Amino acid sequence: DTEVTQTPKHLVMGMTNKKSLKCEQHMGHRAMYWYKQKAKKPPELMFVYSYEKLSINESVPSRFSPECPNSSLLNLHLHALQPEDSALYLCASSQVTNQETQYFGPGTRLLVL
């Protein structure tokens, strides 16, 4: 199983809402990542988790709150987002955080109204 799953596929939320994005992998990977991708732009790294510990936060605003409850799950909690946060949010995983191949999920398309 080389699949990374993400739910939901689409999400529409208001600026005062609280929502969460979920990512799951069952490949035994110990590194998981969140990326943000705007239309016609490359993915931009947001967070890196290594062995369930946050190892990289790319100066992401606090309205994005990551959580790694166990080695298979990665959440991204969203609160008080802005319309400019509308984007495709991609989750990825790799065996560890060296230069191993990262496997990406299909993403969650987020629209903030």
Added chain:
Amino acid sequence: LAKTTQPISMDSYEGQEVNITCSHNNIATNDYITWYQQFPSQGPRFIIQGYKTKVTNEVASLFIPADRKSSTLSLPRVSLSDTAVYYCLVGDSGNTGKLIFGQGTTLQVKP
């Protein structure tokens, strides 16, 4: 981190071989070169990775000259389904898992 430079777009026809070149002048000694493919509204998909010389798999070949300051992704006999964005990445030698995507090359395959 080594920055990569690729052509913004390329056009090809079905059945042709496509070569996409990426420049990475500041590549570090320990860095690998990795290529990803991305279709619209999907996550990037790993294509191939190499360190030097030539690597080939069932999808593509990767040519890396001795100085490693560039690399070329070769797609043999492309089809319409190869229309996608192709990203060249050079890994972070600090082993942090930090991938920096360049602007990518949009390949349009025509019938």
